[in-house]
Amino acid sequence: MGALIAAEIGGIALAALAGWLVLLARWLKGRPAAGSWLAGLRHVPRRYLVDVHHVVARRPAAARMHALAAGGVLSGAVMALPAGLLGAGRIVWALAALAFGIGGIGALLVWRRRVPRSPPGLSGGAFLWLPAALAAWCVGNGLAALFMAVGAPALPVVLAVLLGGAGGVGLLRLVALGPMRHALAGVAWLAGHTRPGRFTGRDTALRPLDLVAPRLGVLVPADFLAPELAGFDACIQCGRCEEACPAFAAGQRLNPKALIQTLSAAMRVAPAAYAGRPAPGAPVMDGKGGMARPIVGNVLHRDSLWACTTCRACVEECPMLIEHVDAVVALRRGQTLMLGAVRDGAAQALQASRERAEPGGRDLAARGDVLATLDVPVLPPGGETGILLWLGEGAFDARYGRTLRALVTLMRQAGLRFATLGADEVDCGDLARRLGDEATFQALAAEAIGALKARRFAKIVTADPHALHVLRNEYPALGGQWTVQHHTGLLDELVRDGRLRLERRQGGSVAYHDPCYLGRYNGEIDAPRRLLDAACGGRVEMARHGMKAMCCGGGGGGPASDIDAVTRIPDLRMEQARAAGAGVVAVACPGCTAMLEGVTGPRPEVRDVAELVLAAVVAS
Amino acid sequence: MRGVVLLSGGIDPVSGRPAVPRGEVAAIGLALSAGGAVGGLHVGEGSVAQRQAGGYGLERVDCLRGGGDAVAILAAHLSAPPPDLVLAGSRACGGEDSGMLPYLLAERLGWPLLAGVMAIGAVADGWLSVTIGLPLGARQEARIRLPCILCAHDAAPAPPFVFDRARRVVVRTVDVSDAPPVPVVEGVERPYRARPRLIGSAGPGGGGTVLENPEPAEAARVLLAHLRALGMLGSSEGASIDA
Numbered sequence: 001m002g003a004l005i006a007a008e009i010g011g012i013a014l015a016a017l018a019g020w021l022v023l024l025a026r027w028l029k030g031r032p033a034a035g036s037w038l039a040g041l042r043h044v045p046r047r048y049l050v051d052v053h054h055v056v057a058r059r060p061a062a063a064r065m066h067a068l069a070a071g072g073v074l075s076g077a078v079m080a081l082p083a084g085l086l087g088a089g090r091i092v093w094a095l096a097a098l099a100f101g102i103g104g105i106g107a108l109l110v111w112r113r114r115v116p117r118s119p120p121g122l123s124g125g126a127f128l129w130l131p132a133a134l135a136a137w138c139v140g141n142g143l144a145a146l147f148m149a150v151g152a153p154a155l156p157v158v159l160a161v162l163l164g165g166a167g168g169v170g171l172l173r174l175v176a177l178g179p180m181r182h183a184l185a186g187v188a189w190l191a192g193h194t195r196p197g198r199f200t201g202r203d204t205a206l207r208p209l210d211l212v213a214p215r216l217g218v219l220v221p222a223d224f225l226a227p228e229l230a231g232f233d234a235c236i237q238c239g240r241c242e243e244a245c246p247a248f249a250a251g252q253r254l255n256p257k258a259l260i261q262t263l264s265a266a267m268r269v270a271p272a273a274y275a276g277r278p279a280p281g282a283p284v285m286d287g288k289g290g291m292a293r294p295i296v297g298n299v300l301h302r303d304s305l306w307a308c309t310t311c312r313a314c315v316e317e318c319p320m321l322i323e324h325v326d327a328v329v330a331l332r333r334g335q336t337l338m339l340g341a342v343r344d345g346a347a348q349a350l351q352a353s354r355e356r357a358e359p360g361g362r363d364l365a366a367r368g369d370v371l372a373t374l375d376v377p378v379l380p381p382g383g384e385t386g387i388l389l390w391l392g393e394g395a396f397d398a399r400y401g402r403t404l405r406a407l408v409t410l411m412r413q414a415g416l417r418f419a420t421l422g423a424d425e426v427d428c429g430d431l432a433r434r435l436g437d438e439a440t441f442q443a444l445a446a447e448a449i450g451a452l453k454a455r456r457f458a459k460i461v462t463a464d465p466h467a468l469h470v471l472r473n474e475y476p477a478l479g480g481q482w483t484v485q486h487h488t489g490l491l492d493e494l495v496r497d498g499r500l501r502l503e504r505r506q507g508g509s510v511a512y513h514d515p516c517y518l519g520r521y522n523g524e525i526d527a528p529r530r531l532l533d534a535a536c537g538g539r540v541e542m543a544r545h546g547m548k549a550m551c552c553g554g555g556g557g558g559p560a561s562d563i564d565a566v567t568r569i570p571d572l573r574m575e576q577a578r579a580a581g582a583g584v585v586a587v588a589c590p591g592c593t594a595m596l597e598g599v600t601g602p603r604p605e606v607r608d609v610a611e612l613v614l615a616a617v618v619a620s
Numbered sequence: 621m622r623g624v625v626l627l628s629g630g631i632d633p634v635s636g637r638p639a640v641p642r643g644e645v646a647a648i649g650l651a652l653s654a655g656g657a658v659g660g661l662h663v664g665e666g667s668v669a670q671r672q673a674g675g676y677g678l679e680r681v682d683c684l685r686g687g688g689d690a691v692a693i694l695a696a697h698l699s700a701p702p703p704d705l706v707l708a709g710s711r712a713c714g715g716e717d718s719g720m721l722p723y724l725l726a727e728r729l730g731w732p733l734l735a736g737v738m739a740i741g742a743v744a745d746g747w748l749s750v751t752i753g754l755p756l757g758a759r760q761e762a763r764i765r766l767p768c769i770l771c772a773h774d775a776a777p778a779p780p781f782v783f784d785r786a787r788r789v790v791v792r793t794v795d796v797s798d799a800p801p802v803p804v805v806e807g808v809e810r811p812y813r814a815r816p817r818l819i820g821s822a823g824p825g826g827g828g829t830v831l832e833n834p835e836p837a838e839a840a841r842v843l844l845a846h847l848r849a850l851g852m853l854g855s856s857e858g859a860s861i862d863a
């Protein structure tokens with residue numbers, strides 16, 4: 001009887017292995033990744049138990065469900081298989097029965113998740129069969145193990161094994177249909193994760209593209225890296241990404257979950273049906289999939305691609321640690337570099353970046369104009385200063401000029417020595433890079449790095465988190481390494497070591513809006529809050545703040561691409577500030593300032609942290 | 621149809637960096653819409669701008685290296701064997717380049733020229749039909765005998781820039797024999813003289829008159845009447861087109 005159980009469980013396990021190899025063969029049609037995929041397998045247990053669990057555990061109910069179901073299903077099988085093969089005592093069978101029993105409870109929780117009401121972010125379809133298959137597997141095999149433990153006659157064991165086997169076949173079927181695929185693909189994805197730096201710290205910089213490669217970016221599924229393809233298959237359709245996505249919330253034609261599912265389906269000629277929410281308002285794209293068939297315009301709507309603000313909210317929430325932004329940028333690179341198929345506004349910004357080194361097409365010499373009254377020195381090539389002030393795109397905007405003037409005034413008060421690059425400051429290339437124009441990005445980066453290398457300074461300070469991210473995290477791969485600080489970090493430092501003294505101003509309550517490129521991209525969420533606590537009266541938090549903050553809609557070339565929406569992202573964000581009872585929204589980014597200032601009607605005031613600090617500073 | 625697009629030096633007026641002028645991008649678009657092979661032609665050393673022109677769809681750019689009058693160099697190069705169509709922008713950007721060039725070239729080659737071209741149609745019996753863009757969005761259909769020179773309207777649809785094409789464009793430097801230098805036109809220095817301002821006395825406006833195949837005398841009469849209405853000519857005393 002033990003052999004029968006072993007044969008059933010072993011058979012299912014072997015079939016699962018075969019299924020995994022079939023998947024693997026498909027993924028391997030992608031581009032080879034750097035480093036050994038196989039060697040990555042040794043990291044899987046840790047990445048799974050620590051990193052994946054860390055995200056899953058943010059929703060305790062889901063974590064409990066998953067731990068019980070996955071733990072029961074696997075540990076029961078792991079005990080029962082050798083017990084059946086080698087013959088084992090009743091204790092082992094009893095333990096196996098217990099494990100399957102736990103799995104059964106897990107199956108119950110899986111069922112409870114969608115009954116009586118299914119949360120809108122979850123997929124239906126084949127997922128509705130998942131609890132039944134899990135339950136059959138656990139109950140059948142659990143009973144068989146129990147009967148072995150108590151020494152029951154053959155018939156009940158056979159019947160139990162049949163039930164368990166049916167459950168196993170069901171689970172295998174659910175691999176093909178999607179719901180159980182994450183278990184097999186997840187192992188491969190975690191082993192070959194394309195951002196291993198995530199497991200030891202932060203890893204958010206886009207990778208440089210080799211501009212002489214024959215195919216730039218991604219046009220067809222086979223252009224993705226092999227592990228990335230496994231990553232798309234690893235999606236469990238939990239919907240956490242879509243709940244976090246600002247573009248989805250604003251009714252743009254993007255749903256990160258549907259996007260990943262589309263990319264997974266794009267690999268297949270006959271993909272399983274997707275039963276989750278689609279991208280809002282996007283026409284059905286029913287082109288044929290296949291490893292060598294175009295993705296965009298065939299199975300994925302163009303607008304999905306350009307709606308993404310690259311805010312990384314989805315990445316932050318994804319329990320499978322999928323890298324949505326990398327996928328979006330890879331696809332954009334294909335469209336931009338290989339086909340020139342970008343939205344009109346974006347094309348203009350890219351042309352201006354190419355021809356004027358400035359996406360707005362303005363004269364570089366005019367960048368410093370907002371600081372004209374403050375007489376900030378311009379550092380000539382060969383010159384030396386303490387801090388190099390990188391002004392960024394925002395300097396061309398009169399509103400943001402107020403922020404920069406506040407910052408410069410504060411730096412003066414603290415007695416800092418600083419200068420700008422003047423007309424030698426080209427655009428850092430952030431917009432071009434996010435829009436997929438890696439060629440223009442690399443050209444701008446080379447010029448900026450050259451200009452910076454020609455001067456000596458202790459560090460770079462910028463009030464623009466996008467420039468901060470590019471200079472700090474993305475230039476090193478291109479040969480430019482400097483200490484780069486955000487202005488809130490600098491001001492926090494000055495306040496903390498007493499070079500600036502603040503006296504708290506009473507006033508309305510202040511809510512801090514975290515810029516994505518400072519928070520999620522760089523993990524800096526505390527310094528601005530410390531400054532606000534020192535400078536303002538009541539600070540309040542919006543429901544989504546810190547690493548979970550919602551994007552203002554300004555990043556990733558979103559505004560330049562001008563995608564149709566039901567509502568505007570900054571309007572949604574401002575509503576969240578209102579809901580938090582904020583009289584002032586504190587910002588720390590030119591993009592956020594422009595987006596939130598653009599909200600019409602009565603609303604909380606928008607002030608940069610530097611402006612609020614300047615209002616609170618007292619002579620020291 | 622074999623088309624050639626004339627490329628100027630390509631300097632962006634704001635940044636001073638290499639850039640394909642808008643009108644030349646439009647010219648490339650027109651050339652592509654006519655179908656057939658399209659090459660670029662530039663007199664002088666090639667620069668980044670010529671490479672970028674490849675990004676808009678040129679497969680090959682020939683840079684003619686030789687001293688002297690660019691018009692003469694182009695005329696010599698274009699006459700053996702002549703392409704069907706030469707396209708240019710309406711305004712050159714860079715160095716001593718000039719929007720006059722296509723006109724001087726047309727004169728030298730004895731080819732017809734049309735400016736402000738928005739779209740190219742079909743060829744029939746050696747005549748090419750084109751659409752001309754007029755002010756206020758008006759359009760006019762016209763026909764022109766091939767070979768000819770067309771100056772693209774700045775607002776003609778521009779093809780997208782594709783980096784993949786730009787990196788693959790073949791830029792060839794062709795050494796050509798020197799042409800005679802451009803005769804230097806000596807300027808005359810005169811004291812500043814205030815010009816009559818048009819703006820205040822501009823007449824009742826209105827769309828003007830369109831004459832189709834008018835008699836020269838009739839056309840002149842209408843022009844004079846119009847200028848008088850604008851106050852740009854004295855009153856009609858003594859003036860007569862018959863004079």
Ligand code: SF4
Nearest residue numbers: 245308309311312314
């Ligand atoms: S990065 Fe932001 S905008 Fe883009 S898909 Fe993710 S959540 Fe949506």
Ligand code: SF4
Nearest residue numbers: 235236238239241318
């Ligand atoms: S991509 Fe990640 S967060 Fe989104 S549905 Fe899939 S597993 Fe969940």
